[in-house]
Amino acid sequence: MIIDCHGHYTTAPKALEAWRKSQIAALADTSQARAKGALAIGDDEIRESLEGAQLKLQRERGTDLTLFSPRAAGMSHHIGDAVTSRHWSEHCNDLVYRACKLYPRNFAPVCQLPQSPGVAPANCIGELERCVNELGFIGCNLNPDPSGGYWTDPPLTDRWWYPLYEKMVELDVPAMVHVSASCNPAFHFTGAHYINGDTTAFMQFLTSDLFRDFPTLKFIIPHGGGAVPYHWGRYRGLAQDMKKPPLKELLLKNVFFDTCVYHLPGIELLAKVIPVENILFASEMVGAVRGVDPETGHPYDDTKRYIEAVTWLGAEDRRKIFEGNARRVFSRLKA
Amino acid sequence: MIIDCHGHYTTAPKALEAWRKSQIAALADTSQARAKGALAIGDDEIRESLEGAQLKLQRERGTDLTLFSPRAAGMSHHIGDAVTSRHWSEHCNDLVYRACKLYPRNFAPVCQLPQSPGVAPANCIGELERCVNELGFIGCNLNPDPSGGYWTDPPLTDRWWYPLYEKMVELDVPAMVHVSASCNPAFHFTGAHYINGDTTAFMQFLTSDLFRDFPTLKFIIPHGGGAVPYHWGRYRGLAQDMKKPPLKELLLKNVFFDTCVYHLPGIELLAKVIPVENILFASEMVGAVRGVDPETGHPYDDTKRYIEAVTWLGAEDRRKIFEGNARRVFSRLKA
Numbered sequence: 286m287i288i289d290c291h292g293h294y295t296t297a298p299k300a301l302e303a304w305r306k307s308q309i310a311a312l313a314d315t316s317q318a319r320a321k322g323a324l325a326i327g328d329d330e331i332r333e334s335l336e337g338a339q340l341k342l343q344r345e346r347g348t349d350l351t352l353f354s355p356r357a358a359g360m361s362h363h364i365g366d367a368v369t370s371r372h373w374s375e376h377c378n379d380l381v382y383r384a385c386k387l388y389p390r391n392f393a394p395v396c397q398l399p400q401s402p403g404v405a406p407a408n409c410i411g412e413l414e415r416c417v418n419e420l421g422f423i424g425c426n427l428n429p430d431p432s433g434g435y436w437t438d439p440p441l442t443d444r445w446w447y448p449l450y451e452k453m454v455e456l457d458v459p460a461m462v463h464v465s466a467s468c469n470p471a472f473h474f475t476g477a478h479y480i481n482g483d484t485t486a487f488m489q490f491l492t493s494d495l496f497r498d499f500p501t502l503k504f505i506i507p508h509g510g511g512a513v514p515y516h517w518g519r520y521r522g523l524a525q526d527m528k529k530p531p532l533k534e535l536l537l538k539n540v541f542f543d544t545c546v547y548h549l550p551g552i553e554l555l556a557k558v559i560p561v562e563n564i565l566f567a568s569e570m571v572g573a574v575r576g577v578d579p580e581t582g583h584p585y586d587d588t589k590r591y592i593e594a595v596t597w598l599g600a601e602d603r604r605k606i607f608e609g610n611a612r613r614v615f616s617r618l619k620a
Numbered sequence: 621m622i623i624d625c626h627g628h629y630t631t632a633p634k635a636l637e638a639w640r641k642s643q644i645a646a647l648a649d650t651s652q653a654r655a656k657g658a659l660a661i662g663d664d665e666i667r668e669s670l671e672g673a674q675l676k677l678q679r680e681r682g683t684d685l686t687l688f689s690p691r692a693a694g695m696s697h698h699i700g701d702a703v704t705s706r707h708w709s710e711h712c713n714d715l716v717y718r719a720c721k722l723y724p725r726n727f728a729p730v731c732q733l734p735q736s737p738g739v740a741p742a743n744c745i746g747e748l749e750r751c752v753n754e755l756g757f758i759g760c761n762l763n764p765d766p767s768g769g770y771w772t773d774p775p776l777t778d779r780w781w782y783p784l785y786e787k788m789v790e791l792d793v794p795a796m797v798h799v800s801a802s803c804n805p806a807f808h809f810t811g812a813h814y815i816n817g818d819t820t821a822f823m824q825f826l827t828s829d830l831f832r833d834f835p836t837l838k839f840i841i842p843h844g845g846g847a848v849p850y851h852w853g854r855y856r857g858l859a860q861d862m863k864k865p866p867l868k869e870l871l872l873k874n875v876f877f878d879t880c881v882y883h884l885p886g887i888e889l890l891a892k893v894i895p896v897e898n899i900l901f902a903s904e905m906v907g908a909v910r911g912v913d914p915e916t917g918h919p920y921d922d923t924k925r926y927i928e929a930v931t932w933l934g935a936e937d938r939r940k941i942f943e944g945n946a947r948r949v950f951s952r953l954k955a
Contacts, residue, residue: 558883
């Protein structure tokens with residue numbers, strides 16, 4: 286079985302986007318009551334949005350189950366306030382829940398959190414509990430920068446985040462550290478902000494004692510860990526200069542990397558420097574890069590091919606990357 | 621000959637730091653006149669600061685010439701205002717000039733610019749001209765984020781920067797894109813902010829027409845290009861989705877990568893995906909990582925060893941990486 290631990294509902298029916306637009310428009314009109322309202326999307330529309338996209342690609346590429354969450358850039362926690370984010374997150378999560386219910390063999394749900402800049406992450410506990418306890422979600426996406434590119438909230442290792450981590454540990458769900466859209470013109474979202482978010486989070490973990498406080502807390506750093514595996518020597522050396530234990534001991538019981546790296550040399554590097562136990566298969570399809578690589582004739586994001594092409598990985602290594610590690614990290618996954 | 625294109629004067633005599641501290645202290649006392657003052661550092665102190673550090677390491681590692689600039693984190697353009705940065709930059713550049721004069725076979729000077737958040741980069745032209753025309757500097761370091769981690773200035777591709785680029789082209793000097801200290805608690809400086817700055821600048825270039833406007837403008841992206849080579853497939857795919865020409869055509873006449881990547885697998889990846897013409901040898905010693913890698917028994921930042929260990933590079937490839945490319949990019953270098 287092949288589990289893709291990183292897929293977003295990027296193809297959701299247009300009514301979702303329309304709802305969000307009207308929500309944003311209403312922010313300007315303070316005389317309006319804040320209403321969550323309803324989302325009129327039929328099951329057939331959901332099926333249609335998935336059949337020609339994620340499901341087709343699963344079949345074509347030979348992957349089985351995608352851990353499925355709302356569109357990452359769509360989270361846009363910087364828009365509005367905590368109520369805005371709550372209403373929006375509930376709709377997005379409910380829609381992902383419905384998609385997973387319609388295709389329980391193809392998708393397992395991962396939730397968006399109703400974060401908002403300057404609002405304590407404890408405020409997300411209600412939605413996390415609802416998703417996990419009532420709807421069967423198995424993980425969440427955690428935005429290390431709800432400001433959308435200005436990084437005005439405390440680092441992920443600050444006690445500001447601890448109440449949410451306590452709940453994650455209690456519920457036994459991991460978080461994928463995933464920024465959202467960038468409203469800072471310095472940062473292109475998928476080309477800079479996403480990758481920077483990954484690198485930043487890793488370095489925050491490295492300089493902290495977070496995993497002494499939460500020995501069972503688990504994070505997935507997506508996009509192959511940002512810049513981290515490429516600079517693994519730098520990170521080993523920085524930790525050493527700081528008199529920290531080796532990275533394996535310091536972090537690798539708690540921090541995992543996905544395989545959203547869109548060329549073979551990158552995947553080879555990842556598999557060379559990061560222990561195989563810490564690598565989770567992912568493609569992020571349908572996502573950031575949608576074209577076909579003229580150098581290979583295959584889609585850039587068909588990452589399964591790269592892993593299969595790493596000649597020195599044994600059968601057991603591949604089983605861990607494709608399935609075993611995901612089951613260990615997303616321990617609520619039963620499919 | 622082996623040219624290290626990326627070295628900072630991280631070991632400058634203590635009087636430099638003392639001057640900076642008093643400059644910062646004076647910022648709080650608005651009754652004081654803004655004085656540049658003098659820096660009392662003798663030639664012997666400069667010699668002493670280099671003999672046991674950069675010069676010793678050059679000898680031990682077998683490198684010849686370091687392109688030498690003021691300490692990157694020390695630039696701290698976010699402190700004070702444009703006058704603060706002008707006084708500080710002049711002192712730092714003068715000291716680098718003196719070091720290079722004392723050891724003309726070992727160092728060639730690269731300047732810091734007196735940037736300040738919200739101040740037009742055109743304001744740096746005077747210091748750039750002074751350094752290049754009067755003192756023989758051959759390049760500059762350009763900070764894409766003078767705010768120190770809040771990224772409040774326009775992207776490097778905005779016309780905001782164009783007057784400085786016009787001067788760089790006229791003087792025929794390249795810029796190394798290099799952020800400075802981070803005053804944002806989200807970003808560790810050498811572990812996140814530096815690498816993010818590299819990745820961010822590359823993506824700014826990718827999404828722009830900058831090199832159509834400045835066909836001879838040259839940038840070095842340090843630290844092995846941040847996350848870029850590891851995600852080369854992602855960047856190729858993003859450019860393709862945007863209907864841009866291939867990266868080679870779009871950027872690689874103007875954008876170069878250094879080799880400050882502190883382990884062999886990273887250097888192997890760099891040499892595999894980036895054309896050899898675009899790779900400039902560098903170590904950033906004495907810099908971000910100062911320890912000895914227990915896996916190799918050699919200093920992490922002894923990057924010459926990694927390049928020598930890439931078995932498929934031919935003699936001519938190595939000559940380009942170690943010397944030829946640096947001479948082409950830093951065309952004012954005569955040594």
